[in-house]
Amino acid sequence: RDRGLDVLVVEPDAAMAEVARASGVPAEVATFEEWDTAGCTYDLVTFGQSWHWVDADAAVPRLAGLLNPGGRVALLWNKLRPTTPSNEELRAASEDYVNVDAVSADPTRAESALAALGERFTAAGFTVSTREDSWTETQPAGRWLDLVFTYSAHSTLPDDRKAALRAALAGVIGDRDVQLGASTIALIAQR
Numbered sequence: 422r423d424r425g426l427d428v429l430v431v432e433p434d435a436a437m438a439e440v441a442r443a444s445g446v447p448a449e450v451a452t453f454e455e456w457d458t459a460g461c462t463y464d465l466v467t468f469g470q471s472w473h474w475v476d477a478d479a480a481v482p483r484l485a486g487l488l489n490p491g492g493r494v495a496l497l498w499n500k501l502r503p504t505t506p507s508n509e510e511l512r513a514a515s516e517d518y519v520n521v522d523a524v525s526a527d528p529t530r531a532e533s534a535l536a537a538l539g540e541r542f543t544a545a546g547f548t549v550s551t552r553e554d555s556w557t558e559t560q561p562a563g564r565w566l567d568l569v570f571t572y573s574a575h576s577t578l579p580d581d582r583k584a585a586l587r588a589a590l591a592g593v594i595g596d597r598d599v600q601l602g603a604s605t606i607a608l609i610a611q612r
Contacts, residue, residue, distance in 0.1 A: 422446060431456045433474070454479045463487060467495045477538070481545045488612045494547070496538070496608040501558075501568075505600035506593050514593045518586040519574045539608060547610035555604040565599040566590060 422428045422445070430448035432438040438448035449456060453475050466484060468475065484494050502508050539549040560568070566587055569575055578586065 454483070458487060461487075462489045462492070464489050464492045465495065466492075467497065469497045470499060472496045472498075472538075477541060481541055484610075485545050485547070485612065490612060492612050494542070494610040496610075498606045500604045500606065502602045503565075503599055504557075504602050505597065510593050511590060514589040515586060518578065518582055518589070535606065535608060539610075542608070542610040547612060549608065549610050551606065551608050553604050553606045555602070558601045558603050559598045560601065561598055562591065562594045562596075565594075565601075 428446050430438065430441040430446055431451055431453055432441065432448055433450065433452045435450050438450045441448040451457070466487060488494070503511055535551060539551065542549050569590070570583065570587065575583065575586065
């Protein structure tokens with residue numbers, strides 16, 4: 422948008438759509454599958470950390486018809502792995518509250534899922550590439566805890582268990598910042 426491009430947000434949650442509108446970005450409230458495209462086509466469609474909410478069987482063919490020739494779909498995910506305190510220390514503090522295996526998925530399983538998704542797009546006539554860009558990041562403990570509690574496994578806990586888990590994690594962190602090894606993974610499918 423800052424470079425003069427037209428941007429449209431499609432968001433199923435009205436409150437989140439309003440956040441986009443408040444920043445000057447037009448937003449329509451709908452799921453991707455139910456969204457009325459009004460016959461429009463696009464050069465780029467992105468899903469930031471949200472593909473798991475979409476019915477891939479419906480979405481992939483819909484994307485094929487929604488893109489201009491040469492258009493792209495970019496599916497993006499972030500991986501944030503604490504290094505200080507260690508991921509293992511934080512997992513140990515979490516295991517009484519959440520399924521730590523579901524929260525910190527096996528990287529081999531994630532790679533397999535990404536490959537299967539790439540095959541799905543390839544079968545629909547897309548040319549697929551992937552990339553991963555890594556960095557390190559330091560976050561104040563409170564900010565990191567706020568982020569962790571946006572994850573479904575944490576945010577869906579009953580309030581008393583959520584508070585207890587937050588206290589357990591804060592106890593492991595102490596007065597330190599949280600150091601993260603981070604990366605963004607992109608699957609890019611071009612028509």
